[in-house]
Amino acid sequence: EPEVTQTPSHQVTQMGQEVILRCVPISNHLYFYWYRQILGQKVEFLVSFYNNEISEKSEIFDDQFSVERPDGSNFTLKIRSTKLEDSAMYFCASSERQEQFFGPGTRLTVL
C-alpha cells in the first residue's frame, strides 16, 4: 500500500538555525499539506500546496516558513530561523480527493 514518508524521523537543532523537513507524498496525489502538533496539543494546520503553489496557509505559517516541491516527488518545509516554540511533531499529508494520508512525522527539537 502506498504511503507518505518523511525524513528525518527526529531532528535536533539549535535555536536560530535553519531546518528542512522532507516528505515524499503518495505519487499520484495532487494536494500536499504540512501540519504540526506540539506535545500534548492539537494537530494544527500550517499550509496546503496544490498545482505548484500555496493554496492556503494558517497564521502559524509566517515568513520564517516556506515550502517547496523541488522535483516530482519531494515536498519540503523549511524553517529559516528556528525558535524554541517550533519544537513539535511535523506531519506531512497528501491527498487525491476524499482522505488525507499522513506521514509518520518528524519530531523537531529546538534547543
Add this chain to the structure above:
Amino acid sequence: LAKTTQPISMDSYEGQEVNITCSHNNIATNDYITWYQQFPSQGPRFIIQGYKTKVTNEVASLFIPADRKSSTLSLPRVSLSDTAVYYCLVGDRETGRRALTFGSGTRLQVQP
C-alpha cells in the same frame, strides 16, 4: 466550519463495543461527517465518512440520525490496539482538498 463537541476521554475493555458521540448542531446541508484516528506518535488516519443514516466499513460504523446534529462512531469489539485519539470533523465531502481543523478529539483507552 461547524463546531464539534466530543468527550475528552473514554475508557473501555477489550472485546467491548465503544460508541463515541460527536455533536455538531450547526452542521450545514452540504457537510459530511468524517472521523480520523491518531495513534500515539503517529499522524492521523482516516477512518470513515458519512452524510446520513449508517455507514459501515471494515474498521467502524458511523450512525447519523435524521437531524444530523450528532453522529456516533462505533468500534466493535475493541482491542488494545484501538487505544488512540479519535477526531470528529465536519465539512465538505472531499476532505482531501482542504485544510483539516482538528479539535482535541476523544482519547480512548482500552484496558485488558
